[in-house]
Amino acid sequence: MKQAPASGINTAGATVALAEYAAALRYEDLPAEVVACAKNVIADTVAACICGSALPWSRIVIDYAERTGPGGSSRILGRGSAVQAPAAALANGALAHAFELDSLTRPGAGAHPGATVLPPALAVAQQAGVDGKALISAFVAGNEVMIRIGRATGHTNEARGFHAPGTTGPFGAAVACGHILGLDAEQMANAIGLAGSLAGGLLEFARGDGGMVKRLHLGRASEAGVLAASLAAAGFTGPRTVIEGQFGFLRVFCTEWDEAHLTRGLGSDYVTLSTVLKRYPCHATAHPAVTAVRELQAEHGFAGDDVDAISVTGTRRMTERHAIAEPADLMLAQYSIPFCVALALYREARDPESYDEGALADPHIRALTRRVMMIEDSDGHATGSTVTVTLKDGSRLDRHVDGGMLKDGDLADKFARLTRGAMGDAGAALFQRLQHLESEASLAWLGS
Numbered sequence: 001m002k003q004a005p006a007s008g009i010n011t012a013g014a015t016v017a018l019a020e021y022a023a024a025l026r027y028e029d030l031p032a033e034v035v036a037c038a039k040n041v042i043a044d045t046v047a048a049c050i051c052g053s054a055l056p057w058s059r060i061v062i063d064y065a066e067r068t069g070p071g072g073s074s075r076i077l078g079r080g081s082a083v084q085a086p087a088a089a090l091a092n093g094a095l096a097h098a099f100e101l102d103s104l105t106r107p108g109a110g111a112h113p114g115a116t117v118l119p120p121a122l123a124v125a126q127q128a129g130v131d132g133k134a135l136i137s138a139f140v141a142g143n144e145v146m147i148r149i150g151r152a153t154g155h156t157n158e159a160r161g162f163h164a165p166g167t168t169g170p171f172g173a174a175v176a177c178g179h180i181l182g183l184d185a186e187q188m189a190n191a192i193g194l195a196g197s198l199a200g201g202l203l204e205f206a207r208g209d210g211g212m213v214k215r216l217h218l219g220r221a222s223e224a225g226v227l228a229a230s231l232a233a234a235g236f237t238g239p240r241t242v243i244e245g246q247f248g249f250l251r252v253f254c255t256e257w258d259e260a261h262l263t264r265g266l267g268s269d270y271v272t273l274s275t276v277l278k279r280y281p282c283h284a285t286a287h288p289a290v291t292a293v294r295e296l297q298a299e300h301g302f303a304g305d306d307v308d309a310i311s312v313t314g315t316r317r318m319t320e321r322h323a324i325a326e327p328a329d330l331m332l333a334q335y336s337i338p339f340c341v342a343l344a345l346y347r348e349a350r351d352p353e354s355y356d357e358g359a360l361a362d363p364h365i366r367a368l369t370r371r372v373m374m375i376e377d378s379d380g381h382a383t384g385s386t387v388t389v390t391l392k393d394g395s396r397l398d399r400h401v402d403g404g405m406l407k408d409g410d411l412a413d414k415f416a417r418l419t420r421g422a423m424g425d426a427g428a429a430l431f432q433r434l435q436h437l438e439s440e441a442s443l444a445w446l447g448s
Contacts, residue, residue: 014244014262018145019189021266022175025144027137027438034270035438038136038143040411041103043434044277045096045114046077046446047418047427051352052098053078054421057212058091061219065091074123075447078422082448085123086226089173092119093222094215097165099352100281100334101418102218105274106403108284109150110157110164111172113275115218117142120225121176125443128180132440138179140272142225145192146172147271149243151261155317156254158203166201166217167253171243173225174232181233191229193238196249198224206321211331277406279414280349285318286340287404292387293344296397304345304368306391312337313377313386323374326366333360338372341387351417 030038052058053076062079069087076083076091083091096102096115103114117139125135150168158164174195178188201217204210232238243249243262250257265271280290289312296302314322314337324336333339334355342365347354359365377386384402391397406414412431419427433440 014259015192015242016189016240017263017266019192020185022141022145022179023183023185023188025137025141025179027133030137030140031270034140034272035136037273037275038139039435039437040277041114041275042118042139042437043415043431044103044411045118046434047415048101048114049077049092049095050422051101051418052095055098057215058095058098061094061216062091072127074126077447080448085127086223088123089120089226090219090223092122094219097215097218100283101278101352103275103277104284105147106276107274108155109147110153110155111147111150111168112165112218113143113147113272116165116169116221117146117172117176119222120173121180122443122446124177124180124226129442130180131442132437134180135443136438138176141179142172142176143272144270145175147274148262152250152257152259153254154256154258156256159255160253161203162253163201163203163214163217166221167199169218169221170195170198170224170228173222174228177225177229178232181229183229183233187232189240190236190238191232193240193242194228194231194236195224196238196242198228199249199253206335208328208332211329214331277411279404279406280340281352281355282334282340283322285314285322286337288385288401289337289341289387290344290349291404292385292399292401293341293389294349296389296399297345300397302391304364307345307368307389308371308392309390310341310372311375311388312341312372313375316376319374319376325370330355330357330360337374338369341372342368
């Protein structure tokens with residue numbers, strides 16, 4: 001990471017270069033592995049939306065979208081209602097992130113490839129009547145731009161107190177929508193330029209108050225993409241140096257940045273492939289530790305009540321932001337590594353139903369949560385944790401896990417777990433249809 005100077009432009013024309021690339025990208029350009037990755041992320045996001053649609057905070061957003069956006073042809077997933085594209089993007093973006101189930105990237109880029117790119121792309125695709133290939137190529141275009149911008153931030157937008165996907169998401173959303181609308185390079189640059197002024201989202205919720213707003217950040221990012229691309233299509237202009245300029249995104253939102261990430265490997269290295277899918281409905285930083293305690297429990301057969309104490313190593317960010325011993329609500333519980341580790345020893349951590357008010361109030365889970373100690377990792381493991389479980393008989397069990405994300409071949413199981421409440425056995429047919437998305441001539445069926 002390098003500190004950029006206060007004035008001047010290190011990477012001349014980065015915004016324009018990204019716009020030219022995104023406008024020119026075609027489905028036929030995409031390698032098979034990129035298409036397969038995109039389809040998996042799309043299916044994963046659809047399942048997250050369907051699961052999220054039943055939650056009380058989601059219903060508030062859905063009701064608002066239906067009230068303010070009637071008369072459209074874009075579907076709210078899990079609800080089935082048709083609304084205008086901006087309203088559908090807002091709702092589905094919030095639903096995708098409603099229960100900590102949506103995708104992210106490794107290495108981390110502060111980007112959520114599914115929740116901030118699919119909802120706006122799908123909303124505009126259903127409005128425009130395009131096919132599955134158009135949706136896939138738009139989805140990849142949006143992520144190739146957004147993930148690069150996220151990498152350029154080095155996550156220092158969050159160091160300033162911004163919720164990263166709320167700031168990077170509008171760029172990916174605008175590009176994906178612009179791609180479906182057929183924007184040329186100049187119009188795409190304008191869409192990106194407009195997206196920069198629609199970025200936002202504060203991390204104050206992480207201090208323990210108002211956690212519902214976290215879900216709204218991704219809905220607003222999705223909605224912003226529809227607005228930016230639609231205005232650009234009509235001739236509205238935005239700054240063509242919005243990312244790299246003196247008062248552009250990187251210098252305003254970040255404390256440090258590396259502009260080389262913006263165009264490095266553009267057109268040859270598909271950063272969409274850095275997307276990973278979650279296994280558990282909790283913050284990504286908890287996945288290694290949750291996986292570790294599940295593996296240790298399966299191997300050694302101990303129960304949650306047999307545990308005296310647990311230690312979990314993590315980055316400074318994890319120990320400062322996610323060592324929440326007394327989560328006040330479900331959002332903070334899913335954000336708390338100690339709570340998620342404790343829950344995993346009493347409930348099936350892969351099931352969304354496990355993370356409910358009953359778990360939040362369970363005296364056994366709460367007591368064990370208080371006995372989980374977070375320790376800053378001196379070895380510098382960026383995405384992993386070493387877990388030490390001390391049992392009441394004095395024995396100690398150790399396990400290091402480096403990722404804990406969904407394994408290849410497990411997406412169908414996750415899809416079934418997320419959709420069974422709303423769809424029952426019909427979820428399997430939807431999953432199979434999404435696996436052949438490139439063959440679909442229309443997308444009107446999705447969400448109906």
